[in-house]
Amino acid sequence: MNHVVIMAGGVGSRFWPMSTVERPKQFIDVLGVGRSLLQLTFDRFKGICPPENVWILTNQSYADIVHEQLPEVPEGNILKEPCRRNTAPCIAYVSWRIKNTDVDANIVITPSDHIVVNTNEFQRVIKQCMKFTSETDAIVTLGMKPNRPETGYGYIQADLRLASPRNKEIYRVDHFREKPDLATAQKYIKQNNFFWNAGIFIWSASTIINAFRVYNPSIAKIFDSIRSKLGTPEEQKLIDERYPECENISVDYAIMEKAEEIFVCPADFGWSDLGTWGSLQTHLQRDLYGNAVIGENVKLFDSRNCIVHTTEEKKVIIQGLEGFIVAEKNDTLLICKLSEEQKIKQYAE
Numbered sequence: 053m054n055h056v057v058i059m060a061g062g063v064g065s066r067f068w069p070m071s072t073v074e075r076p077k078q079f080i081d082v083l084g085v086g087r088s089l090l091q092l093t094f095d096r097f098k099g100i101c102p103p104e105n106v107w108i109l110t111n112q113s114y115a116d117i118v119h120e121q122l123p124e125v126p127e128g129n130i131l132k133e134p135c136r137r138n139t140a141p142c143i144a145y146v147s148w149r150i151k152n153t154d155v156d157a158n159i160v161i162t163p164s165d166h167i168v169v170n171t172n173e174f175q176r177v178i179k180q181c182m183k184f185t186s187e188t189d190a191i192v193t194l195g196m197k198p199n200r201p202e203t204g205y206g207y208i209q210a211d212l213r214l215a216s217p218r219n220k221e222i223y224r225v226d227h228f229r230e231k232p233d234l235a236t237a238q239k240y241i242k243q244n245n246f247f248w249n250a251g252i253f254i255w256s257a258s259t260i261i262n263a264f265r266v267y268n269p270s271i272a273k274i275f276d277s278i279r280s281k282l283g284t285p286e287e288q289k290l291i292d293e294r295y296p297e298c299e300n301i302s303v304d305y306a307i308m309e310k311a312e313e314i315f316v317c318p319a320d321f322g323w324s325d326l327g328t329w330g331s332l333q334t335h336l337q338r339d340l341y342g343n344a345v346i347g348e349n350v351k352l353f354d355s356r357n358c359i360v361h362t363t364e365e366k367k368v369i370i371q372g373l374e375g376f377i378v379a380e381k382n383d384t385l386l387i388c389k390l391s392e393e394q395k396i397k398q399y400a401e
Contacts (some may be wrong), residue, residue, distance in 0.1 A: 053102070053157060054100055054105060054107045054158050054159075054160070054161070054182055055107060055150050055154070055157050055158065055159045055160075056106045056159075056160050057108075057109065057143070057146050057150075057159055057161045057162070058090065058093055058094065058159070058163075059139065059142060059163055060079075060090055060118060060164035060165075061109055061110045061111045061133055062076055062078060062163075062164070063076050063111070063136075066328060067080065067326075067329065067379075069221065069379060069384035070082065070361065070381045071387075072214070074199060075117065076114075077089060077112070078164040078165040079121065080116050082326060082332060082361075083167070083332075083346070084346035084347070084361070084363060085222070087189060089165045089326070090108075090165070091122065091123065092167065093126045093162060093163075093165075093166070094106065094122055094124075096168055096171050096174055096175070097160075097175075097178075098161070098313050099175060100178055100182070100294050103124040103125055106129060106130070107125075107129045107150065108122065108129065108131065109131050109133065109143075109145070109146055110132065111132070111136070112132040112133065118130050120291055123268045131145060131146055131149065132288065132291070133291075134277055134291060134295050134373050135295065135296050136300075137300050138300050138303075139302045139303045139304075140264075140268065140271060140298075140299070140301045140305070140307065141300075141301075143253075143260070144260075144268075144274075145275065145295070146159075147261055147264075147285075148275040148282055149282045149283065150257050151258070151261060152279065152282045153283060155257070155258070156256070156257075156258075156347060157257040158180075158182050158186045158255075159254070159255060159257055160254045161176075161251075161252065161253040162251075162252050163251050163325070164355075166250070166323060166324065166325045167326055167335060168321050168323055169321065169322025169323075169335070171321075173248050173320070173321040174321040177221075178254070180219060180317075181194070181217075181222070181254040181317050184216070184219050185254050185255050185256055186256065187218065189256075189258075189259050189313055190259070190313045190314075190315050191253065191260070191307070191308070191314050192253070192255065192316070193224065193225070193249065193252065193254075193261065193312060193314070193315075193317075194206045194252040194253075194254075194315065195247025195248065195249065195318045195319065196250050196319060196320070197248075197321060198247065199247050200241070201234060201238040201240070201241045203231060203232060203234055203237050204231060204328075205226065205248040205252050206210075206229060206231055206393060207228075207232065207240055207247065207249060208227075208229070208247045209225070209226040209227040209228075209245060209246055210224070210225060210226060210240070210246075210247060210316045210318065211223055212244065212247070219363055222315050222316070223315060223316055223317075224314070224315055225314040225315060225316050226318075228304060228308060228309050229246070233274045240242050245320050249304075250325070253303070254285070259313075261400040263307050267306065267310040268299070268301070268306040268307065270299060271298050271299060271306065274294050274295075274297055277294070278290045278291075278372040281287075305362060328393060329377045329390060329393050330390050330393065332359065333390070339352075341355065341357070342356050342357040342362065343355060343356065343357065343359070344358075344360070345360045346360065346362075346363060347360060347368060349368065350368045350369075350370070352369075352370045352371075352373075353370070353371040354371055354372050355373045355374065356374045357374060358376045358377070358378065358390075359376075359378070359390070360368070360378045360379070361377075361378070361379040361380075362378065362379065362380050364381065375389060375391060375392055376388065376389055376390060
C-alpha cells in the first residue's frame with residue numbers, strides 16, 4: 053500500500069507577522085486561497101493514497117492544529133515528537149510505525165510548507181517513482197530543474213549518461229552538494245545534470261529501515277528496541293523517553309550521502325519551498341508593475357515590485373513604494389524592503 057508522510061514540525065516564522073513560533077508557516081494561508089500550506093500539501097496527494105494512509109510528523113505543541121486543519125487524517129496517524137531532532141529520527145520513527153501495520157508499505161516523504169503549481173504533473177511523477185520503489189530496493193529523491201543560480205538550496209548531481217532500465221526518467225545520483233555560493237551555483241546552472249534538492253523522498257518501508265540499520269545503527273537500535281510497542285497505548289510514553297536519545301541529524305547526512313542505491317527523478321512541476329517573501333512574490337499573480345497582492349481591498353499607486361499581504365484590513369492604499377513587503381496580522385503591521393527581509397526577525401525582537 054502507498055503511504056504519504058508529511059513532516060510538519062518546523063518552527064519557521066519567516067513570514068512574520070503572519071507566521072510565528074506558535075503558528076509556523078505550514079499552518080498559515082500564505083497564498084490567500086483559503087487553505088494552509090499543510091492543507092495544500094495534503095490536497096495534492098489525493099489519489100496517491102487514502103486519508104487513513106496519510107501520516108503527519110509534528111511537534112507535540114502543534115498536534116491540535118494539525119487535527120483541526122486535517123480532520124480527515126486519523127488522530128492516531130498524527131505522530132508527536134517530544135523534541136526536535138532533525139529529519140532522520142522523525143523519518144525513522146514513522147517508517148518503523150508504518151511497517152508495524154503494513155510490511156509492504158511504499159512511502160513518500162514530503163515537507164509540509166512547500167508549494168507545487170502543476171499538481172497533475174506532480175502526481176504523475178510521484179506515482180511513477182512509487183511504482184519504481186515498489187519493485188526495487190532503491191531510494192529515490194526528486195530533483196527540481198533549476199531556473200536560476202539559487203544559493204539557498206542544496207543540489208543533486210545526477211549521472212544522466214544512462215537511465216534506469218525500469219524507468220527512463222530516473223537516474224543514479226553522483227553526489228549531493230551543499231548550498232553553494234553564487235559563483236558555484238552559476239557553474240551548476242550551466243550544466244544539465246544539477247538539480248535542486250526538494251527534500252521529497254520515495255522508498256519502501258523495508259528499504260529505509262534496512263538503510264538505517266546499515267548507515268545509522270544508533271537510531272535504528274532505538275526504534276528496533278520499541279518496535280513491538282509502536283501502535284499501542286504505550287507508544288507515546290516510550291517515544292517521549294527514547295526519542296531525545298536520537299542523534300540530531302538530517303536524513304541527507306544519515307542516509308542519503310552514504311547509501312549506494314540512490315536515484316533521482318528530475319522533475320518540473322512549479323516547485324518552491326517558499327523560504328522568503330521574495331520567493332512567495334514570484335509565485336503570485338502580479339500586475340503590470342510587478343506588484344503581488346493578497347487582500348480584498350488593496351489599491352496601489354506609483355508602486356512597483358511590491359508584495360502586499362493584508363487580509364484583515366478593510367481598505368489598504370499604498371503610494372510610491374518600490375520593492376517593499378507590506379503585511380499585517382493580529383494588529384501587527386510590517387513594512388520592509390524586500391532586499392532587507394533577512395533582518396525582519398531581528399527587528400521584530
